[in-house]
Amino acid sequence: MAQIMLDGINKVYPNGFQAVTDLSLTLEDGEFLVLVGPSGCGKSTALRMIAGLEEISGGTLRIGERVVNDVHPKDRDIAMVFQNYALYPHMTVAENIGFALKLAKVPKDEIKERVLSAARTLELEEQLEKKPGQLSGGQRQRVAMGRAIVRRPAVFLMDEPLSNLDAKLRVQMRAEIAGLQRDMGVTTFYVTHDQVEAMTMGDRVAVIKDGVLQQVDTPQNLYDNPTNIFVAAFIGSPSMNLYDARLAVDDDGIAIHLGSQTLRVPASILDVRPGLRGYDGRSITVGLRPEDIDDAALSPDHPADQTLQSTVALVESLGAEIMVHFGIDAPAADAGDPDAVEEVKTSEGASRCVARFNPRSTVALGQTVHAAVDTERFHYFDPATGLAVID
């Protein structure tokens, strides 16, 4: 087992494109760290540099005590699982799982024993004599995992290993891989573009954008305290609602002017976030998670000055909750995620707001909605830098 330490890692491809910039990140011994970000942001490049499949242009990479920048992949004591499992079609499951051990000239009896032990862990004992073509997608994924665990490496590197599976199997394998990693205690670097996968699997999650690390933290801290507007928008589903607003400070706290509507935030906010005083009379970007907005009809005591009024544009009933979409006449903030920006425009030109209503709500399409906002849970970002106003 081993610590992995990336210190100022850079990757410039031969065509001059810089895919990873000054990436510094430490994975503790036994830790499951997930690197997540949009397509093309440099996740696979980072993983392939740790694997030794891609040359490191600058910086230092350590696995355990050793600097491994120039160490051959096979001497780094790592095992990889990729999206494309690349199983050998003509070999049985047992031969596929044991292949690396055979290459390493491990004695036959020991190979057999280790393959059987891996197969037991992965519930593949019944499949050992089958060929990959006779397996389901999930079973093939397990064989790929078997090939990795049978080697008992110091480090697992996984690049979107679940993206070829259907949604249900993906959820199941997510839990299985996380459980297996916990049991084995092998330091794991896991890459995905799926923020739900990242949040549910990682001890910590590192968010990367355009080759630059944005934030690394536990899933809950990332969700509760995003360091900038990109992380705020990227983590969470549905996404945080983000708008350009104006702020005014007075004796009773602050007023947030959101388009033509105003929301009050109690004065206690200024003790927690004194930095907000600096935005008095200025523009500020504000964020609201969908779960911090509910149907005001269900909480008659909710203050009227912490309520938004609009017309329901869409109702999605999910059983345990209802997603209610309505328009707000404040500009949607640009979070730097091209997929997100397109989504927030409603047809009337207003910005979309998505709220997670209690299922007892009876709101309906086209009706007026009064949405109770938990204004103490607003997130604040500087409109020029995109950085969170955290104190």
Ligand SMILES: Nc1ncnc2c1ncn2[C@@H]1O[C@H](COP(=O)(O)OP(=O)(O)OP(=O)(O)O)[C@@H](O)[C@H]1O
């Ligand atoms: N050999 C190469 N030469 C030049 N540019 C490359 C090369 N390989 C990758 N890139 C570029 O580097 C960037 C990062 O690629 P990478 O594969 O690391 O992204 P990713 O985050 O894994 O994306 P995805 O989620 O789509 O797998 C991309 O813009 C890609 O086009």
Ligand SMILES: [Mg+2]
């Ligand atoms: Mg990739």
